[in-house]
Amino acid sequence: MLWRGSRFDADLEQEMRLHQELRAQEQVERGLSPEEAHYAAERRFGNRLVLREESRDMWNWNWLETFLQDIRYGLRTLAKSPGFAVVALLTLALGIGANAAIFQLVDAVRLRTLPVKDPQSLAIVHLKRDFWVSGNFNGPYAELTYPLWQQIRQQQQAFSSIAVWSSDQTNLATGGEMDIAHDIWVSGDFFTVLGVQPFLGRLISLGDDQPGCAGGVDLSYAFWQRRYGGAASAIGQTVTLDGHPFPIVGVTPPGFYGVSVGDRFDLAVPVCADATVYGEYSRITSPDARHDWWLAMIGRLNPGWSLDRATAQLAAISPGALQATIPPQYDADHVKHYLSYKLEALPAANGFSNLRQSSSTSLWLLLGLSGLVLLIACANLANLMLARASTRGPEIAVRLALGASRGRLIRQLLSESALLAVAGALCGGILAATLSRSLVAFISTPNSSVFLDMHADWRVLGFVAGLAILTTLLFGLAPALRSGSAPPGSVLKTAGRGMTSGRERFRLQRILVAAQVALSLVLLAGALLFARSLLNLMTRPLGLQQDGVLVANVAFQRLNLPEARRSSFVAELLDSIRAVPGVAAAAASNRSPVNGNSSNTEILAENDITGGQSWEDRVSPGYFQTTEIPFLAGRDFSPNDSADSPKVVIVNLVFVKKFLSPSKNPVGQQFRLDAPPGMPKPYYSVVGVVGDSVYNDMHEQFVPIVYFPRAQDEHPNIYVTFLIRSRVSSASLANGVKHAITGANPEVDVQFVVLRTQLRDSLVQDELMATLCGFFGGLAVLLAALGLYGVISYTVAQRTNEIGIRMALGAQRSGIVGLVLREVAVLIGIGIAIGAGLALGGGRAASSLLYGLKANDPLTLALAVMLLAAIGLAAIFVPARRASRLDPMVALRYE
Amino acid sequence: MHRNEIPPGTLYLLILKALARSGELHGFEIARWIEQVSDDVLQVEEGSLYPALQRMLIRGWVKAKWGVTAGNRRARYYRLTTLGREQLEVEVSEFNRVVAAITRAIQTA
Structure with missing residues (x-):
């Protein structure tokens, strides 16, 4: 009716005019002069304009018309001062844009629920700990051990289906430079719990997750697009994880990114494949499995079950489950703490997120x-x-x-x-x-x-x-x-006229x-x-020289070397790296500064009672020369520090202040490390003191660090990090080092990072x-x-x-x-x-x-x-x- | 002669009644009818009449169509709808109820 606005006015006007004229005529018949009659009639009507407006306002389309009129008016006034309009628009666009962008981040990180079926009925099962007892913690959501998961799976009644998962990185390449993929390790029911359907092929199910499984893996949609060009023929092909082949069985749907906000995954691998991929270090089959914390649990509540009811049931089964899974390494005190843990159910609709917390x-x-x-x-x-x-x-x-x-x-x-x-x-x-x-x-x-x-x-x-x-x-x-x-x-x-009245x-x-x-x-x-x-x-002072250092992370699990041969293999690799032209110094260690991995050990001071945590690393001779961490006293490790010689360590200044006697020369002092009951606790002699250096966090003050010689490692690992100081550019050096390493053995995997970049990225x-x-x-x-x-x-x-x-x-x-x-x-x-x-x-x-x-x-x-x-x-x-x-x-x- | 404005709320009643009695009327005829049957006691304010007619159109009590007067002038004629007839009954009984109540109140000694 909007377009009939003027017609409406005309109609009303005509109607009222007729009325007025008839009224005037009536007055004339009663004896008034025509002029007087006209004015009298007009007076009776009052303000015809207002009358018209009032009538128009009654029809409810009126608001729309005034609205459009207002907009036209607004556009006209704005067009009259384009400068003002542009400045205002820019200001608002920047202000609103900045707010919306940051809100979008907050929304994605904090508020958005998981893109899965009925996220409200999902719950996270969390192990409530007042006191942390030692263990090997792997991955960002290390809540449970595999044996504990088995106990809960058998005893819980709160969930219609329940699953565990973990995140990890594995190497897809077979030799040469590493090709790192982000995996999620999932138990058989994982996709059932979430209600995720396959995009292609089939998703991992209970049948895939059996002890000794051959393992089939699912690709994420993005990874499938990236690596296989979205070809259906990807199903049935093989991927190699840390050297072990697995068949591809399916692709997950495009919107599914896993259950951890801020992360994505390339591959989903059944939990049982841990035994194949990690062999002797498997967190399922090794004797240490009760000590390996790596799984997070998510379940779908039974219909009608609240989180409180689920928590009560979980609390009831906690003592039994814990009693059955006490790690053999624990002493009486540790066991007491371990048994005090309690399982509880937490809402899971927003997923897991470390990004959220950080x-x-x-x-x-x-x-x-x-x-x-x-x-x-x-x-x-x-x-x-x-x-x-x-x-x-x-x-x-x-x-x-x-x-x-x-x-x-x-x-x-x-x-x-x-x-x-x-x-x-x-x-x-x-x-x-x-x-x-x-x-x-x-x-x-x-x-x-x-x-x-x-x-x-x-x-x-x-x-x-x-x-x-x-x-x-x-x-x-x-x-x-x-x-x-x-x-x-x-x-x-x-x-x-604005004199001073404007104030x-x-x-x-x-x-x-x-x-x-x-x-x-x-x-x-x-x-x-x-x-x-x-x-x-x-x-900030780093305590080391970050420029000119290339870090090479090396893995050689595919060589299947027995422990006894590993140290000598690393020493050979180090020699061939040192021979690369342009290398000024090189050393082997378990980690590089601020690489995200850290490990600590419990120090027992002189009387074996006082002590505390110290961070640790295991390095080759030449490490301090390579990183330019200054030597303050004593000596570096030497080839004479071997498996058979007395155990020696080098410590930093904070360590000296925290654990060693101030009245004596730190060099020559001894201390022991805490060990599980029944294990030997040998003495370590300090042979050198070095300056403090940044360990794992640029925001931290210097922490105590103890360096052990690699040669005295009783259980050498299949991973090693080389730090290489050079006089040439990192790029050309990386090439030379890669050739040196693959020349020594083509099945060795290597990944490079520039130390300066690693430190910078942490900021x-x-x-x-x-x-x-x-x-x-x-x-x-x-x-x-x-x-x-x-x-x-x-x-x-x-x-x-x-x-x-x-x-x-x-x-x-x-x-x-x-x-x-x-x-x-x-x-x-x-x-x-x-x-x-x-x-x-x-x-x-x-x-x-x-x-x-x-x-x-x-x-x-x-x-x-x-x-x-x-x-x-x-x-x-x-x-x-x-x-x-x-x-x-x-x-x-x-x- | 003393003239009274139409008591509040009864204008609709009077318009509905006028249309019920006479079938089709234009605005001025409605006003005249009310004035005549009340012996000019009741005066219809033009400022109220036309907005009231608009409201009744919106509520669907009356329909309007353009026609020609005896004097060959274009005029908008209003007639009752079924809804308007029902409304008239409602208004009449409501009015009677109020008048009875007022009568009782003023006759109470």
């Missing part, structure tokens, strides 16, 4: 900071709108005087803001899609890729829509209400500018904090925080400067008459500049004072993410204050100078 503080903090940026943007826009509204004051007053309703006017003024907000939200949404993808790329490193499903779901869309509405209200409502409520008479009288009117603008300054200070201080924290991390979260906070801080300061500039320019323009009079009366230019500056200095001062308080209070949220400085670091805050004050004053310098250059005569005549 990044949740920074994500929420970033969301808060981006929210502040949006607030500043809104304050800025509100200010611009206020300025525009006051120049439109006379127009609005005229409309009010002509009978426009106040609500209608406010709606009309809001429509302009709504248009901007919706357009801003659209642009912001598009921006967010790109931004969030680059954020994920940013936090992914070659060694720890983060994989998130970043499609925008209803929560993200709702969030953006909410932001659009919120921003409309924030920056549009105050100016609209203000314009709608001013009494039209007074506005009409003062229109165009009151500008109060809201001043408050907004002060708020902007305050919020920008918070963001600026945050940005500086994270930048300094990153700088501290990048320049990725700090870099992200510093970059984003820097971006937010910069944006905030820019917006605040724009806001200051705008308001001051505007007040100067409004007070042109006053300034003209002052100058005519003999005020100096410097006096005029001072007048303007004083006003702004007060605003900036108030803003900074409030902002400093906010920054100090809010900084606590960031303290856990900072390195080498406190959240309330006074120097950072002072720096932020000075920077902001300088930028603020620079922003108002132009309008202040303009004011002082006014020609008094022009100014006085200015209307």
